[in-house]
Amino acid sequence: MRRGWGLRARMAGSYVLVTAAAVIVVEAVVLIVVVPGLLGGGQQDARVLVAGLTAREIASNAGERAAQLGRLPDVAQFPLGDRNLHLLPGQAQLTADGAEVRIPYTAEAQEGSAPMSMALLADPSGRIVTSSYPARYPVGGEIDAGVLAKLKTNPKGYGAEGREVLWSVVPVSVIRADARDVVGLVYVQIPVAAKIKASGRRGTTVWDGLSGQLGLGLLVLLGALPVGAVFGLLSTRRLLGRLRSLADSTDAVAAGDYERRVPVAGDDEVARLETGFNRMAERLAEAMATERALAGAGERARIARELHDSISQDLFSLRLLAGGLRRALPEGSPMHPRVEAMERTVTGTLREMQALLLELRPVALRGAGLIPALDELARAYRDRLGIPVETELEPVGLDPAAEPALLRVAQEALANAVKHARPSTVVVRLADAGGGRIELSVRDDGAGFDPDRAADRHGMGLGLMRERVAELGGELRVESAPDRGTTVRATLGPVA
Template sequence: MWGFGLRGRMAASYVLVTTTAVLLVEAVIAATFLIPQANASDLASALQEQAAGDTKVLSLEVARLAAADPGRGDRELLREAAAGAAGRTVAGGARPHAEPGFAVVETIVDMDGVIVASSAPGVYRPGTTLELPLPAGAVRGRPARPPMGALEPELRLELPMPIREGGGNGPTRAGPAIWHFSPILVKDAGEPGGFGAIGFVHAQAPADAAVTDLPDLTPMVVLTLVVLALVVPVGLVFGLLSTRRLIGRVRRLAGVTTAVAAGDFRPRVRVSGSDEVSTLEHSFNVMTDRLGAAVESASLIARTEARQAERGRIARELHDSISQDLFSLSLLAAGMRRAAPAELRGQAEAMERTSARAMREMQALLLELRPVALEDAGLVPALEELCRAYETRLGVRVEAALEEVALEAAAEHAVLRLVQEALGNAVKHAAPTTVSVRLGRGADGGVTVSVSDDGTGFDPAGVAGRHGMGLALMRERVAELGGRLSIDSGEGGTIVTARLT
């Protein structure tokens, strides 16, 4: 269920992304091509552009007519210019507005606001006065423009400033509208700048033309639904197929994780590809290797500590019970030997020798089991202390040839216990007079430790199944360190050699 849930969520994400992309594309198309909206400022700019264009045409026509007949009045110039520009301006009645959907009306008025020409004579009839305010600087009732150069310099100062464009919005004959005035200029020496206005081009459009009617979006909605009906199943199938391999890898990783959590560190994840999941697979394998090694090391330490604790407990039990009984038995045998009649004295002496041998073996066993301070002194001092203890307590000559070698803590502990067990076996079973302990580094760079004695030998194969000599334990210690243990025994004594790499 976990894998299916993840796969389902990833497939759902594909569908969601695909659906969102389709809706965004449809929205952009609708906003760009199907639902164009013009605000008031856009409409005013369009009116200004149209009026300015027509003004240029009319200004040129007025300049031509004024040059041909300087005595004509302004209103006559405007009327003849509008007639001469017919076909090139809206007011002339021929050129349509450049923005379809705008109900544009254009008129030509003189400085008194009287309509000279109109593109909608039914509403704005020529000869009537336009009720809209003219731009600032326009003077109604201004006398006819005098001939160019006829004005005196002092009179020129009383003329108004150059007339600029202007516009506004509000009620008109045609209803609420937005309008714009653009002055029709003519060269005039009496005006500042050398040009004067003799009229205006007035362009207006209904105010509700600022927001166009929304088109019928039903076909587009139907098309969007059809596209979604086709895209959603495709996105779902693509999502399921494209995530199949990824989900399989995640499932394998989850299975191995479950095994590791249960304590089995053997399984590994097969690393495939070079993406983030493969990095996770490789890291998981490395983590499992290290975790397994750490658990094995902790287990080894725990077994070693448990073994040492058990050895200490056994040593205490032997010392407190059996050693005391053997000591009492030796005392009783010595007393019997002294008090027994001659015919029983031989048996008493045999009992005394047996008890003494048992005491000797018990002391050797206790020395084998006793703990030695390795951490504080080091390997060589600990081995020297061990050799002196055997010499002092058991009267056996121990020759030590010890070389300082660098070993890990676990290896030092194993070497110490190996020598301890080999010395105990020699004293208990071989009755030697001399024992040699040697520690050094061989020609191959490995560490060699050997314990040899001149006592009675034994057959290593014949004691393989018996307990008490510790051969199996010594082999186990050396094997844990990756070394080899060899035992050579015969009539001349026994040599136990361990080689650590």
């Protein structure tokens, strides 16, 4: 019980890790998309807009004041800059709502090569009327001619970015008798290198842009962890119970309890394993009961046929299903140990059944020679399985001690042909190969296979046939190709 809970915990943990990894990957993708915009030109475009909005606000106020005075206001009537705001060269600060930039009043020249955040009000000729930085741009000074040229080509205002500053020029207009007269201009600049921060609660730094995204991702991650854990525990509870029951029942049958059964639920791979297990246990129980009740030689042959035709096939199918489930499971899945244990148990039972068949089947050889035994074997496949098995049997001079081995080679070759190749015809041939050598061949026109992968396809069958023939000093060859049938040839040397 403790092992089952440990498996549930590991599977639930895997769900949690997958959920967390998915959230982290999505968050990383979002950050990859968002960060370049925060670090790149998007922020500069926003600052150009902020500079333009600031210049327009100053120009609007100056225009209203000019309309009242009939001229541009002077420095006493329209001072620029906040005397309580102190910014160093290269710095800038937004207003509380983040819509405009705050302009400091700088009375003394600042040291440093970086430009200042500043604003100027000038008349149409470019003469400065009022300045937020009189130490460098005094009243009566001149604005750069290039700025005036830009304003002339863009009379509604101009904003751009340079190598050192982001700046905007906006005309100051007064409306008189349905006409709009330009009476001056406002120039506002922000240092390019400035990391703008808000004076209120809002911010526009890179961290300000990322903190909300990271916080949301963290909340999603914290919420996904318990959900993943609960989902993992609930989703694996039933599956683990079925696998545990199937593994325990397999161990019980391997120990001799042939009455053990498991309930079949659903129509998935595990359900197919459960169905195959129940069928195997039922037929194995019937076969064992029949073997204990019957002791005659004829009944032993019948039991051998029943075991081969039913239980061996079911065992083989159950092993394939267990192997398929093991390969279908993800790498490192905690269910691997139980599925592998099930596959090993079925493989061992199949090997024991094959050994039992080898002990039961050769009874017919005791009262006759090899040729009648081969005829009986071919007739059994025709009558019992409906498979056309033809014989071409010539009398040969064969050591009687070699006959059981050749009969078993023919048995195994026929079983492999029926089990793997799905042939329409099988031919069993016994002939004199010349030079005192005897050849037994089993040829089918079925699916064929790659002889280099024979061990994967046929398990121990070909190996056992080769061992039997080699013990008699002979040679076993397998000739096959995909879709071209298979021929098994056993050649023995001359009789001493």
